[in-house]
Amino acid sequence: MTDKNVTETLPEKSVFSRRTVLKSAGIGAAGITTAAALAACSKKDDGPKDLDAATVSFVFNGSADQAKSWDALFAGFKEKYPQIDFTAQAIPSASWAEYADTVAVQLAGGAKYDVLNLATEGALLFADKGVVLALDDLIARDQEEMDIALADTHPRLVEFGKKYGPQDGKTYYIPSGGMNCMAAWVNKDVFAKAGLELPTDDWTWDDFLAAGRTIKKKTGAFMFPVTAEYFVGIMPWLTTNGASTMNEDWTVATCDTPQAIEAAEFARQLVVEKLSPAPGGTFDRFELGIKGDLAVFGGGRWPVLAVRAANAVDKYEIFDFPHKGANRGSPVGWAAFPIMKSSPNVDAAWEFVKYLSTSSGATVFATSGGTASPCLKSVAESQDYLADSPVGTEKLYKALDYATAIPSPTKGNLTQRTIEDIWGQIIAGNIKPDAGMKKMQEEVTKLL
Amino acid sequence: MPLRKAKQKQERFTPFLFLSPAILFFCCFILFPLIGAFGYSLITWDFFTQPKFVGLDNYGKLFKDPIALEAVKNTFIFTIASIVTHVGLGLILAVAVNRRIPKFFAYIIRTVFFFPFLLSWSATSIIWSFGLDPTFGVIDFYAGKVGFPQATLISSTWALPTLIMIDLWKTLGFAFIVILAGIQAIPSEISEAARVDGASGLRLFWNITFPLCTPAIFFVSVTAFIGAFQIFEPMYIMTRGGPDNATLSIVQYLHMSAFRNFDIGYGAVISVAIFIVVLIVTLTQFKFAKRWVHEG
Numbered sequence: 001m002t003d004k005n006v007t008e009t010l011p012e013k014s015v016f017s018r019r020t021v022l023k024s025a026g027i028g029a030a031g032i033t034t035a036a037a038l039a040a041c042s043k044k045d046d047g048p049k050d051l052d053a054a055t056v057s058f059v060f061n062g063s064a065d066q067a068k069s070w071d072a073l074f075a076g077f078k079e080k081y082p083q084i085d086f087t088a089q090a091i092p093s094a095s096w097a098e099y100a101d102t103v104a105v106q107l108a109g110g111a112k113y114d115v116l117n118l119a120t121e122g123a124l125l126f127a128d129k130g131v132v133l134a135l136d137d138l139i140a141r142d143q144e145e146m147d148i149a150l151a152d153t154h155p156r157l158v159e160f161g162k163k164y165g166p167q168d169g170k171t172y173y174i175p176s177g178g179m180n181c182m183a184a185w186v187n188k189d190v191f192a193k194a195g196l197e198l199p200t201d202d203w204t205w206d207d208f209l210a211a212g213r214t215i216k217k218k219t220g221a222f223m224f225p226v227t228a229e230y231f232v233g234i235m236p237w238l239t240t241n242g243a244s245t246m247n248e249d250w251t252v253a254t255c256d257t258p259q260a261i262e263a264a265e266f267a268r269q270l271v272v273e274k275l276s277p278a279p280g281g282t283f284d285r286f287e288l289g290i291k292g293d294l295a296v297f298g299g300g301r302w303p304v305l306a307v308r309a310a311n312a313v314d315k316y317e318i319f320d321f322p323h324k325g326a327n328r329g330s331p332v333g334w335a336a337f338p339i340m341k342s343s344p345n346v347d348a349a350w351e352f353v354k355y356l357s358t359s360s361g362a363t364v365f366a367t368s369g370g371t372a373s374p375c376l377k378s379v380a381e382s383q384d385y386l387a388d389s390p391v392g393t394e395k396l397y398k399a400l401d402y403a404t405a406i407p408s409p410t411k412g413n414l415t416q417r418t419i420e421d422i423w424g425q426i427i428a429g430n431i432k433p434d435a436g437m438k439k440m441q442e443e444v445t446k447l448l
Numbered sequence: 449m450p451l452r453k454a455k456q457k458q459e460r461f462t463p464f465l466f467l468s469p470a471i472l473f474f475c476c477f478i479l480f481p482l483i484g485a486f487g488y489s490l491i492t493w494d495f496f497t498q499p500k501f502v503g504l505d506n507y508g509k510l511f512k513d514p515i516a517l518e519a520v521k522n523t524f525i526f527t528i529a530s531i532v533t534h535v536g537l538g539l540i541l542a543v544a545v546n547r548r549i550p551k552f553f554a555y556i557i558r559t560v561f562f563f564p565f566l567l568s569w570s571a572t573s574i575i576w577s578f579g580l581d582p583t584f585g586v587i588d589f590y591a592g593k594v595g596f597p598q599a600t601l602i603s604s605t606w607a608l609p610t611l612i613m614i615d616l617w618k619t620l621g622f623a624f625i626v627i628l629a630g631i632q633a634i635p636s637e638i639s640e641a642a643r644v645d646g647a648s649g650l651r652l653f654w655n656i657t658f659p660l661c662t663p664a665i666f667f668v669s670v671t672a673f674i675g676a677f678q679i680f681e682p683m684y685i686m687t688r689g690g691p692d693n694a695t696l697s698i699v700q701y702l703h704m705s706a707f708r709n710f711d712i713g714y715g716a717v718i719s720v721a722i723f724i725v726v727l728i729v730t731l732t733q734f735k736f737a738k739r740w741v742h743e744g
Contacts, residue, residue, distance in 0.1 A: 101707060104495060107495070108495035108496070129494070129495075129496035278581075278583045280581075280599060280602035281581040281583050281584060282577045283581060414709060421693075424602060425690070425691045425692055428599065428602040430602070430691055
């Protein structure tokens with residue numbers, strides 16, 4: 001119930017313009033990454049820019065249990081720019097799609113924000129509506145600083161940002177503000193109690209099933225919570241069998257491929273064998289896991305907050321998601337921090353966006369736990385990120401090497417609802433997996 | 449003379465002064481939004497781009513929309529079940545409590561049944577979501593023990609009946625209290641006279657109690673209809689309208705259309721349609737009320 005709101009996926013979105021991307025990619029290709037990372041680290045010590053007093057209002061998807069981490073992030077900015085009157089508005093939402101809808105309605109109702117926190121599931125929507133500012137001029141103004149950040153950003157995020165962002169040649173979102181991939185958070189105590197060795201990153205669905213049966217038999221604990229959450233509960237099973245809900249361009253539904261159907265059958269099997277709590281429940285998977293009643297849960301970076309709060313960091317180790325055959329997979333979503341076109345404080349807002357997108361903010365967020373993994377390699381490999389986190393945390397960044405961007409077309413909020421509803425019926429046994437995935441194919445196709 | 453005229457003028461104006469707060473609220477929260485909704489229903493608008501006038505096209509779309517029809521069907525099932533159960537059980541409870549049972553028990557029963565009505569729908573939905581959790585829910589567990597279906601909120605067959613049952617739990621107390629008040633308002637001399645004439649308990653109920661509490665029953669049936677037809681929160685919170693739209697209510701569909709699909713014009717059409725249905729049914733209830741509601 002809670003993990004998804006922390007982040008199913010940080011959004012994606014459009015990134016630097018093609019020109020900027022190509023230019024920066026050239027720099028990266030020249031092997032400048034390491035130097036850039038060092039330079040980026042040094043940037044956080046830069047003094048505040050010569051800004052007049054201004055206000056910046058920011059809206060983000062955050063719940064009470066994440067407040068401390070977000071507050072640390074904001075405190076870093078306020079310290080750096082004391083002359084800026086910064087305010088942040090949290091909207092706790094069950095999903096990123098729902099959050100995007102809420103923000104859109106608020107904006108229509110007259111709410112004024114300078115900077116938004118969006119995820120992949122909402123970024124195209126806002127760009128499509130023409131309410132966010134093209135950042136190209138601002139990027140050009142701070143080209144050196146942004147090039148450094150971009151060179152330190154995982155190249156696949158740069159690629160995704162370019163590919164899945166608005167295709168009008170402009171840059172609305174910086175691709176280095178945070179991301180999440182999915183991995184398996186394994187409770188070591190439960191495995192030990194069942195007399196099992198910990199898995200490896202190469203574990204397969206068959207290994208997963210066998211471990212689940214043993215754990216159920218010997219400890220009574222559930223293996224994994226099968227849910228109908230798009231990022232957390234559906235896409236991991238699809239991507240670890242080489243499937244997805246849509247093609248690479250997000251223009252054609254691919255829900256009824258044999259691989260997708262097989263993934264749905266496997267998820268249903270976990271429910272039938274009672275290796276998962278029955279779908280549709282309201283239990284807290286972190287609480288259940290930490291108590292030892294759940295061997296594995298899926299997650300990106302966000303579970304670290306709950307695990308730290310329960311002093312259970314040592315109980316967990318992170319592994320790649322189990323996969324079918326050789327199809328290692330994970331969804332990925334990344335954060336977007338657009339500036340509103342209507343903002344009267346563009347310069348101050350830009351400083352905040354830069355803070356979030358460069359090592360300054362990323363380091364603070366990584367240290368405090370955050371709800372997303374850093375996009376910057378230098379931060380992802382640093383102790384700021386890895387300390388006080390389960391063994392294997394670095395895999396959350398490395399999963400980018402093989403991750404699939406969470407399909408989020410312009411009507412992503414509607415496709416997500418359809419996908420989640422039908423997947424929910426499949427895992428609940430209301431409809432057979434093959435019939436359900438075919439129905440999903442039809443419904444998603446209508447929305448694309 | 450001028451003074452008298454001024455006074456007459458003031459007297460004519462005074463009632464409106466007293467009515468003005470109600471008129472103001474009515475205009476702000478009923479009349480103007482209604483006019484606005486009708487206006488919005490003639491355009492397409494997504495909040496951000498320029499609105500476009502489309503005439504009655506949105507209305508035509510409504511009649512061809514299978515999801516809207518499904519939502520209407522669900523809503524009518526929910527509404528009819530709500531009226532029948534509220535009036536039926538409310539009447540039975542009220543008659544039972546009105547009999548000569550110890551005051552203490554009557555007080556306990558009234559409190560127990562009315563208390564859920566004081567909870568918000570959000571709190572009610574969350575409480576029942578926990579109780580009906582298919583793995584850890586206490587209610588779900590014991591329902592299974594006595595042979596009731598389990599995991600009902602994720603069953604396309606049982607989700608709507610489950611919501612009807614939760615609605616009954618939450619709002620039965622209101623119907624019960626209103627009908628009980630109606631029964632208790634019946635002058636005791638009438639019942640006693642009937643008893644003296646030898647009327648049995650059942651005859652007393654059919655010929656005295658029921659007819660004289662029909663105004664209360666009528667009030668309950670009208671308010672139950674209006675409340676049930678506009679049901680939104682339990683569906684939104686507990687089932688999201690699923691599975692497979694099995695619990696999608698018409699107001700939830702309005703919300704989806706306007707605030708998820710950003711089709712304000714279509715959402716406005718649905719709201720106008722809801723207004724017309726509620727108006728027609730309520731007027732019909734009042735028209736037929738003359739045939740069975742005791743006036744006196």
